[in-house]
Amino acid sequence: MDTMTLEQRKKIHPHKYSLWIAMGSITMMFIGFTSAYIVKRSQANWLAFELPHIFWVSTAVILTSSLTIHLALKQFRERNMQRYKQLITLTAFLGVVFAACQWIGFSQLKSVGLPLNGPVSASFIYVIVGVHMLHVLGGVIALLIMFGRAYRTRVRTYSAVPIEVAATYWHFVDILWIYLLVFLSIAR
Amino acid sequence: MSNEATLHSQQEVMHGAHDHHDHEHHHEDSFISKYVFSMDHKMIAKQFLITGIVWAIIGAFFSVLFRLQLGFPDATFPWLESILGHWAKGGRITAEAYYALVTMHGTILVFFVLTAGLSGTFSNLLIPLQVGARDMASPFMNCLSYWFFFLASLVMMASLFVQTGPASGGWTMYPPLSALGDASIGSKIGVDLWLTSMALFVVSQLLGGLNYISTLLNMRTKGMAMTKMPLTIWSFFFTAVLGVLSFPVLLSGFILLLMDRHAGTSFYLSDIFIAGKALANEGGSAILYQHLFWFLGHPEVYIIILPAMGMVSEVLAVSSRKPIFGYLAMIGSLFAICILAFLVWAHHMFVTGLNPFLGAFFVLLTLLIAVPSAIKVFNWITTIWKGNINFTPASLFSIGFVSTFISGGLTGIWLGNSSIDIHLHDTMFVIAHFHIVMGVSAFFGMFAGIYHWFPKMYGRFMNNTIGYIHFWVTLVGAYLIFWPMHYEGMAGMPRRYYDVSGWASFKQFGGLNEFITIVVILVFAVQLLFVFNFFYSIFKGRKLTTQNPWKATTLEWTTPIHAGHGNWPGEIPEVYRWAYDYSKDGRDFIPQTEPIGPNESAH
Numbered sequence: 001m002d003t004m005t006l007e008q009r010k011k012i013h014p015h016k017y018s019l020w021i022a023m024g025s026i027t028m029m030f031i032g033f034t035s036a037y038i039v040k041r042s043q044a045n046w047l048a049f050e051l052p053h054i055f056w057v058s059t060a061v062i063l064t065s066s067l068t069i070h071l072a073l074k075q076f077r078e079r080n081m082q083r084y085k086q087l088i089t090l091t092a093f094l095g096v097v098f099a100a101c102q103w104i105g106f107s108q109l110k111s112v113g114l115p116l117n118g119p120v121s122a123s124f125i126y127v128i129v130g131v132h133m134l135h136v137l138g139g140v141i142a143l144l145i146m147f148g149r150a151y152r153t154r155v156r157t158y159s160a161v162p163i164e165v166a167a168t169y170w171h172f173v174d175i176l177w178i179y180l181l182v183f184l185s186i187a188r
Numbered sequence: 189m190s191n192e193a194t195l196h197s198q199q200e201v202m203h204g205a206h207d208h209h210d211h212e213h214h215h216e217d218s219f220i221s222k223y224v225f226s227m228d229h230k231m232i233a234k235q236f237l238i239t240g241i242v243w244a245i246i247g248a249f250f251s252v253l254f255r256l257q258l259g260f261p262d263a264t265f266p267w268l269e270s271i272l273g274h275w276a277k278g279g280r281i282t283a284e285a286y287y288a289l290v291t292m293h294g295t296i297l298v299f300f301v302l303t304a305g306l307s308g309t310f311s312n313l314l315i316p317l318q319v320g321a322r323d324m325a326s327p328f329m330n331c332l333s334y335w336f337f338f339l340a341s342l343v344m345m346a347s348l349f350v351q352t353g354p355a356s357g358g359w360t361m362y363p364p365l366s367a368l369g370d371a372s373i374g375s376k377i378g379v380d381l382w383l384t385s386m387a388l389f390v391v392s393q394l395l396g397g398l399n400y401i402s403t404l405l406n407m408r409t410k411g412m413a414m415t416k417m418p419l420t421i422w423s424f425f426f427t428a429v430l431g432v433l434s435f436p437v438l439l440s441g442f443i444l445l446l447m448d449r450h451a452g453t454s455f456y457l458s459d460i461f462i463a464g465k466a467l468a469n470e471g472g473s474a475i476l477y478q479h480l481f482w483f484l485g486h487p488e489v490y491i492i493i494l495p496a497m498g499m500v501s502e503v504l505a506v507s508s509r510k511p512i513f514g515y516l517a518m519i520g521s522l523f524a525i526c527i528l529a530f531l532v533w534a535h536h537m538f539v540t541g542l543n544p545f546l547g548a549f550f551v552l553l554t555l556l557i558a559v560p561s562a563i564k565v566f567n568w569i570t571t572i573w574k575g576n577i578n579f580t581p582a583s584l585f586s587i588g589f590v591s592t593f594i595s596g597g598l599t600g601i602w603l604g605n606s607s608i609d610i611h612l613h614d615t616m617f618v619i620a621h622f623h624i625v626m627g628v629s630a631f632f633g634m635f636a637g638i639y640h641w642f643p644k645m646y647g648r649f650m651n652n653t654i655g656y657i658h659f660w661v662t663l664v665g666a667y668l669i670f671w672p673m674h675y676e677g678m679a680g681m682p683r684r685y686y687d688v689s690g691w692a693s694f695k696q697f698g699g700l701n702e703f704i705t706i707v708v709i710l711v712f713a714v715q716l717l718f719v720f721n722f723f724y725s726i727f728k729g730r731k732l733t734t735q736n737p738w739k740a741t742t743l744e745w746t747t748p749i750h751a752g753h754g755n756w757p758g759e760i761p762e763v764y765r766w767a768y769d770y771s772k773d774g775r776d777f778i779p780q781t782e783p784i785g786p787n788e789s790a791h
Contacts, residue, residue, distance in 0.1 A: 014325030017402035029436035045471040117452030
């Protein structure tokens with residue numbers, strides 16, 4: 001198969017290219033959500049409220065995880081496999097912590113009388129934050145697969161493409177979250 | 189290097205690379221990996237095509253059933269009860285069954301046949317073959333794309349057999365009807381299955397679309413500049429871009445709908461009474477769903493028609509032995525249609541209480557689409573003008589496409605005007621318009637593609653005589669079915685109604701409706717003849733003896749008759765010229781693989 005792929009002329013690795021298009025696609029989905037939000041907000045009966053404070057904690061967590069996956073990529077390129085494994089584990093862990101924080105945010109919303117089936121403005125928070133959380137958890141699963149691969153002894157991989165793809169995706173969901181946070185804070 | 193020389197050198201390379209080649213593919217022998225979970229784009233294309241054909245038969249059969257109701261509202265057909273059971277008590281389709289049939293007809297034809305079956309088939313088949321790639325950027329994702337489509341198909345099929353029947357609120361699935369299980373019998377589990385199936389379908393389309401784009405942008409063979417690509421590839425490119433950008437928005441609309449159904453949210457619901465009881469939902473807007481839906485829904489129309497346009501351009505050039513007229517204008521107009529597709533969605537919503545001032549902009553943008561469409565029509569006509577046309581079934585269907593695209597497109601100018609649309613909205617005029625311009629035209633493009641590339645897919649020809657019968661009956665039949673509907677619509681006859689014979693003003697169309705129904709049955713029978721021809725020819729068709737039966741310039745015809753996985757046994761050929769060097773310098777055609785001669789000017 002190697003000769004087969006080598007003789008193809010290509011500028012960027014096709015998987016990376018696919019990822020960029022996929023990110024555009026995911027962005028469109030959130031543009032769909034946020035523009036629905038704007039349309040609804042301009043109509044009657046819109047209830048404004050404060051976002052749960054824990055969302056700022058989760059922001060810090062996901063920013064840190066972006067840093068750790070960046071370092072993991074660096075370590076992989078330098079073939080420090082031990083450090084690499086530690087760093088992607090840490091990243092995956094931070095991803096789970098992020099999801100947990102969002103979940104706590106949901107229960108805080110609920111405790112102040114804003115359940116999922118409450119006012120539309122609150123329902124939007126649940127759906128938008130929830131769908132974003134699923135995308136982060138998807139990234140966690142990808143990292144777990146790579147973690148498993150790093151422990152394989154029979155087949156060793158030297159290609160940095162998978163970790164580069166994962167890192168790009170991770171930064172993407174990070175930036176997406178920042179966008180959503182800013183959007184939800186301003187357009188209340 | 190002449191074509192013969194290319195073939196010869198390929199033969200040599202093939203022998204040279206023989207054991208290497210075997211080594212690569214020793215794992216591909218099993219039935220499962222070759223025919224079921226195949227990663228070969230050519231096999232995946234065939235899977236999409238045959239699944240699409242099965243769905244097309246089901247979807248078209250549904251239209252025969254509900255046309256029976258429209259054409260003969262008072263008659264009873266006892267055989268209907270034996271296949272539909274209590275959905276056709278006493279041999280007459282019930283109102284619930286009628287709505288279910290109409291909904292599923294739309295869903296199946298728009299999504300499962302003309303999206304997955306059309307661009308799924310030909311993007312998969314032609315992108316690697318025509319740009320000169322071994323396979324898609326990610327064969328695995330491509331395989332997943334088909335199997336997500338298959339899963340979506342299974343779920344949709346299952347919804348036909350649940351006790352309360354499939355979704356029946358129209359293929360657009362507008363809330364509140366679709367958001368409340370108590371609203372109608374067709375809003376119960378049928379809608380959940382519909383939404384699940386469509387979510388899987390969107391995943392399938394995104395996986396496919398990502399692959400198409402990254403393959404044709406990154407994996408073109410040496411010399412294949414973007415401006416040397418055949419128009420088929422350009423049209424698949426824009427189709428994929430439209431899909432990748434608009435399907436996610438549809439998905440977000442579906443997620444909100446699902447929350448309204450099961451989590452008690454009120455995104456689309458407000459002040460609803462069911463059976464005299466007020467619901468708690470407050471603050472939602474049903475129009476919001478329409479915005480999200482039509483933001484996909486309109487690009488979806490172009491997702492359906494662009495691949496047909498691309499294939500027709502290619503087939504017309506090949507069969508009239510002339511270069512395509514206005515190659516760059518063709519690309520430019522595809523691009524313009526692609527951009528405008530995102531800016532016109534509200535023309536489906538002129539009667540929803542849309543601000544008339546806003547409506548004026550959507551009218552303008554909608555009418556602008558006439559410009560690139562007219563450019564394309566002009567170029568197709570000038571391409572075949574004074575050409576030396578081979579009237580193969582493929583070229584006839586391409587010419588038929590141009591005809592239906594013109595006659596269906598012209599009525600779009602009527603409907604695109606918000607003031608006329610107020611009168612024509614939700615009448616049979618709309619049915620006539622979009623069936624001709626999108627349904628029939630896209631099918632003609634698809635048939636042209638199937639007849640033209642069948643030899644590449646199966647190494648055999650389809651039967652020409654049956655092909656001609658298929659073409660003429662379908663063309664004449666399509667006009668006989670849809671042309672009269674314009675008059676019904678102008679008289680105000682509504683679409684979607686179960687029975688219009690109760691109105692004195694529509695009773696006059698009784699005979700016309702009977703006539704339409706009889707033609708529908710005839711045309712359906714001829715489509716079954718086509719399906720027979722297709723499957724018969726796979727096994728018994730006339731065998732292909734040359735690599736390049738249509739004397740075409742493009743790369744897919746430089747592969748062996750039965751190309752293996754990897755397409756070219758030796759090296760991938762290099763490309764030196766554009767795809768439309770027909771009748772140049774006294775030669776019938778010059779393949780893309782032939783270098784530009786010293787006394788020759790490149791296109």
